[in-house]
Amino acid sequence: MNIAFVGLGIMGGPMAANLVRAGHAVVGYDVSGERLNALAEAGGKAAGSVAECVAQAETAITMLPDSPQVEEVAFGPDGLLEHGRSGLLHIDMSTVRPETSRRVAQAAAVKGIRALDAPVSGGERGAIDGTLSIMVGGHADDVEAARPILGALGTTIVHVGPAGAGQTVKAANQLVVGGIYGLVAEAIVLLESSGVDPAAGLDVLAGGLAGSRILDLKRHTMVKRQFTPGFRIDLHHKDMGIVIAAAREAGVALPLAGVVAQLIAAARAQGLGPLDHSALLKVIERINA
Ligand code: NAD
Secondary structure, eight states: OOOEEEOOHHHTTHHHHHHHHHTOOEEEEEEHHHHHHHHHHHOOOSSSHHHHHHHTSSSSEOOSHHHHHHHHHHHHHHHHHHHTTTTEEEEOOOOOOOHHHHHHHHHHHTOOEEEEOOEESSSSHHHHHTEEEEEEEEEEHHHHHHHHHHTTEEEEEEEEHHHHHTHHHHHHHHHHHHHHHHHHHHHHHHHHHHHHHHHHHHHHHHSSTTTOHHHHHHHHHHHTEEEOOOHHHHHHHHHHHHHHHHHHTTTTOHHHHHHHHHHHHHHHTTTTTSSSSGGHHHHHHHHHO
């Protein structure tokens, strides 16, 4: 299949390479020339603009930082709604506001373009290994059409509802992940300041009802204060903005989401933005210093 891929960063680069490996003809575009060269080395073709990238495509995937970039690539004069052919399947795999996905889907429908929101969980490792979890919003027929392509990128692919629903599920995911990091950080501070070995304490937690994937994967590095990303505080800050906006749009109050968002904002304000989101531990430590 002819696939256009816009946004060849930490996630998009290896995802595009996996599509090449699966036998697709991939034409990519990124504002960074370095990223384009990496795609060419992986066997894809570099385009000079979004318009050129999508011109021959049957499917166009976007993997961009945030809503403004997705809107520019979708709605801009050089963008994919203007230059994509009728019947094009646009799969936006970026993490953006549900409202952005709905607006893209509505505008795409007017042009005869089918749009899905399909954000992912699983990080850079999942992107490289093709083991992402993908939560898809959109029409059921379009999700079925996308399945063979998504199957080259992930192992868990779930149709969760209409346009925007994928982003709402991703927002819920980021809320839970941020909240658990905050609680594990508080548990470490409590254990250490009570003179209890945090490694032994967290081993017990991991085996009981408090157990979680975050405790499984991150408790050792958190106790050792190793915060190499992983998933950066900066990106989680963006995602908590999406959570708060989605809650406002849905007309619900999520008090813990507010606390988690402010703790992550504090991490960023303290200059921890480039570190892994487990660096929330530093914020809790500083509150108690
Ligand atoms: P990234 O910054 O590494 O990649 C984004 C790429 O988009 C960059 O290469 C950038 O040059 C390019 N870009 C920006 N604006 C552009 C434009 N107008 N046209 C073309 N290219 C443009 O980010 P990433 O880590 O790959 O994340 C991408 C998305 O996936 C984000 O929404 C992020 O929240 C989400 N996500 C990331 C992870 C992770 O672990 N990194 C995990 C799950 C989801």
